[in-house]
Every structure is written in C-alpha cells, then in structure tokens.
Amino acid sequence: MAGFRRKKPGKGEGRAKESPGGGLRGIEQKSRAETAIDLLNIGFDKDRDRLFSVGDLIDRGPASFECLHLAFEPWFYSVRGNHEIMAHDALNGVGSLEHWFINGGNWVASENPLEMRQILNEAMRYLPYAREVQIDDKRVGIVHAEPPGDWGLIEQG
Template identity: 60%
Template sequence: MTWIEKHGENHQGRDFFVGDLHGQYHLLEQAMHEVDFDPSRDRLFSVGDLIDRGAESFRCLSLTFEPWFHGVRGNHEVLAHDALAQGTRGAWELWQVNGGGWVARHDVHEVRVSLEKALRHLPYAREVTVAGKRIGMVHAEPPRDWRLLETADHAIEQALVWGRTRIHSGDCTPVANIDAVVVGHTILETPTTLGNVHYIDTGAFHTGRLTMIDARDVLAS
C-alpha cells in the first residue's frame, strides 16, 4: 500500500478539490457542470468519504476507477473495509450506525470486491503540483511536517483518517514543507483555512452543499 501518490502539473486543463461526497453523486454532477468540468483535460481530487449515508454510495465508490478522479481514503472507507473484511459483529454494527445501511440495497459480495479494488486507488495522501507550488491532500488531519508521510507510522495513519486536533484547537501553525493542504472530515458552515490547511467539507449529505474549489484558488487564499 502506498502512503502518498504525487501528481505533476496539469498542462492540459484544470485541477479541482472536492469535499466529502457521502453518496451524493448528483451533487457532484451539479458541481462539475457548474465549472464545465472536462474529464478529458481536467482532474478532480477528492478528500475521501465517498461512501455512507447517501443512497448513491456505490456509484461514488466507482469514481475511483475513473482516470480523471484521484481520491484519498477517509474514515468511512476504513469503517466499510473493517466491516466487510473482518466480518465481526462489532465492526459491522459500527459501520451500520455510521451510515453503512446503503449496502442493504446491493449484493454484499459485490460491494466487498469493489471496495477492495477501490482502496488500491485510495492512498492516505496525495500531492499535486499547481502553478509551480505543491498542494497536499489528506482526509482528516495532516502531520505537522509533510515529510513525515514518507515514514508514516500508526499514529499518523490514525490522524490522517480520523484526526480533528488542529481544527478543534484552531491551530493556525502551517504544515511544514508543503505550500498548502486540503482536507475534509469535519463539517463546517463554509470552507475554512487555518494556517495553510484548507477545510472544505460543508456536509453534502446533511446540508446539500458540496464544496468544489479550483486548485488555483487554494493557492490564492
């Protein structure tokens, strides 16, 4: 499993970051339509939590197989994997109370196989070069120094998919050795920036608001 995948400049089109989808495929379609997203030229970077709560979770999971879509794994992908791979009652119940009920509308074996394949395309972090600068992306909370991802341990892994220490404390300390970082996980009224960390989860499932931002605007804010 690769901790981080890196992407060079997109010289053909634009790059966008999108917040937690949670099965709201129709909201993603609307957002892409509003910016005239061109899958033959543009790239979409997703902060994770593609699944759970929303009825279109399986369709959102399938996005990982599209060449223009580049996501990271969120805590809900981890919950689903634990439930489907371990098969224990506790892991299954934890997933269900956290939005995994959509699986009842599908063949469980098909979902398990698709999730396993999808996770191969969902590293814990991504880094993309935009206008000569580097933007990192994780689901929940980046390490204090971006270089720590090269030798990440279990504690960092947990923070990447579950952490909220920075946002809860209002920590504006910039993450070192990266120009900007985009994250999701924590639902906010509007996109918020602390230091060089940009929080873009505006609660698509709960609020109907899905944030999609041009990568150039991340660098400008």
C-alpha cells in the same frame, strides 16, 4: 475485476482546471448533488481536468455505490476517508458491521456483499491515506483528517 481497473491518467499537458472537492458521502443532500452537476456547468473536461477529494465517498446517501466507483476514474483523485476505512474493515471481517451501519453503511444491505467487498478492496488501491499532487509549480497535500508526520513518504499523485 477487469471492469473496475482504473484507467491511466494523461500526463497533464494542457490541463485546464484543478478542482477541489469535499466528501460526497453518497450524495445525501441536494446541495452536494448540485455541486457534482456544477462541474459540468463550469466546463469540467474529464479528458483534461482533475477533481481532488478528501475522501468519505460513501455512506449516508443513496448513491454510495456510484460514488465509490469514482475511485476508478482517471480524472478523480481522492484519499480514503473514515467511511471507506469502516466499510473496508467491516466487509473484510476486521471491523464491526454494526458500527459501520450506525455510521451510514446500511446502504450496502441492498447490494451483494461479496461484490461490494471486491469493489471496495480494489477501490482502496486508488485511495491512499494521503497524497501529494503537483499543481502548476506548487505541491499540495491532500488528507482526510490529519496530515502525516512525514510528507516525504506520501505517494505522488
């Protein structure tokens, strides 16, 4: 899986922008696709800036496979959402494929399931349940749905 290893991010010197983002869900709506394109219009610089997401990168949209690959980008910082968890569990035999498909996972039918499992398992290494990031002199917590009881145990992003 060397082709899917995440590059190491820079140290952050000279960062220009810290941009929050929501769940892409495979970019199922034009407004979400336009939002992603807007990053380029505001001068988003992949070498200096960071984009933060609250998970749900996949499902309900035709670009789910491409959105999952964002987890490997050095400028993209996300947590796992319930859709990544459903997919992981279903593809690894600990969850229901039917439940995942009903909730938008049917896009995987056009992909190689073994390859998808490998890519998703690797992506999950970069999608913690929660993360804490330093933005200027502030610490910001990012979660998908419910904050953890002890922020002291959260990975520093």
